[in-house]
Amino acid sequence: MDDLSRVDRDPNAAESGSVHEGDQPRSAAVLAGQLRRAFVAGELTAYFQPQYDLKTGRVVAVEALCRWQHPQDGLLLPGRFIDIAEQYGLIADLGRYMLEESGRQIADWNKRGVSMSVSINVSPSELTPEFAASVLGRLRELDLPRGAVTVEIIESPEILYSDEEFTTLNALIDGGVGVSIDDFGTGSTSLELVRRLPLTEVKIDKSLVQDGSAEVDALVRECLAIARDRGAHVVAEGIETREHFDRAVGWGCDRAQGYFFSPPLPVAEVEPLLSESAA
Numbered sequence: 001m002d003d004l005s006r007v008d009r010d011p012n013a014a015e016s017g018s019v020h021e022g023d024q025p026r027s028a029a030v031l032a033g034q035l036r037r038a039f040v041a042g043e044l045t046a047y048f049q050p051q052y053d054l055k056t057g058r059v060v061a062v063e064a065l066c067r068w069q070h071p072q073d074g075l076l077l078p079g080r081f082i083d084i085a086e087q088y089g090l091i092a093d094l095g096r097y098m099l100e101e102s103g104r105q106i107a108d109w110n111k112r113g114v115s116m117s118v119s120i121n122v123s124p125s126e127l128t129p130e131f132a133a134s135v136l137g138r139l140r141e142l143d144l145p146r147g148a149v150t151v152e153i154i155e156s157p158e159i160l161y162s163d164e165e166f167t168t169l170n171a172l173i174d175g176g177v178g179v180s181i182d183d184f185g186t187g188s189t190s191l192e193l194v195r196r197l198p199l200t201e202v203k204i205d206k207s208l209v210q211d212g213s214a215e216v217d218a219l220v221r222e223c224l225a226i227a228r229d230r231g232a233h234v235v236a237e238g239i240e241t242r243e244h245f246d247r248a249v250g251w252g253c254d255r256a257q258g259y260f261f262s263p264p265l266p267v268a269e270v271e272p273l274l275s276e277s278a279a
């Protein structure tokens, strides 16, 4: 195993955001300049984390997570550069890059008989009608089937009040792209979002999966009931232990994702897990 994957395999390192900080503190402006060049230099890459169907035990989807192979600092996790990308107007470039990488990867797997779908993370600021049109256009060019791509959006209360975002989400769903509410349970409007937002999936945040309280249990069960009513499936994320796994099964979640199964991995390392699953 190389140094790159080891960062992801250590849950504490993966979450701390302080790995490979480098010796020199770097200003946000400098890092933004380096990020701009990183697209051209080919330093960005997509890692993929499998999602397991809890009924069949098979990998049915992967979540694409961005990594930056920084020339001085080594492998950087998104915690180091997503906010900077937002601040310096680079988030749309990052989104296009991840769509391209993930779309082509899924098309390649499908061609090789591995039927798989991919989830990509999208910032609320990217949710414009132009974004929906460009995603749908690129998926058509790649000849991907309906359901091959899902966009994950994090909870942000403003979405509830924005016609443009509703229109965008509906356009994506009509065009065969899944819409997932990421990090369910971390905000104050979680249930309201699940009730009202155009969606096909809800992802229960790891903080809920890892909390055994009766209060969380009631919240997740209510979320599941609404999701079922709306025909959306439910993914539990951050499954690290057998106990978390059992909790996700007990709730009746459809899919699960987490270090218990596999960390996010580069293409070459995730492929064996997918073919095992397709066999």
Ligand code: C2E
Residues within 6 Å of the ligand: 011, 014, 015, 049, 064, 065, 066, 077, 078, 079, 082, 094, 095, 098, 121, 122, 123, 152, 154, 182, 183, 206, 237, 238, 239, 240, 257, 258, 259, 260, 263, 264
């Ligand atoms: P997220 O979308 O909630 O992604 C899940 C994060 O949890 C990932 O961190 C993943 O490595 C980590 N994780 C997976 N399994 C486990 C587990 O069992 N336990 C724990 N504690 N953590 C687990 P990562 O890759 O560092 O990404 C952090 C966040 O950065 C993501 O959170 C997402 O919001 C954002 N992000 C990642 N890639 C992109 C991207 O391409 N575009 C945008 N806009 N955001 C991205």
Ligand code: CA
Residues within 6 Å of the ligand: 063, 121, 152, 182
């Ligand atoms: Ca996500």
Ligand code: CA
Residues within 6 Å of the ligand: 182, 183, 203, 205, 237
């Ligand atoms: Ca999440």
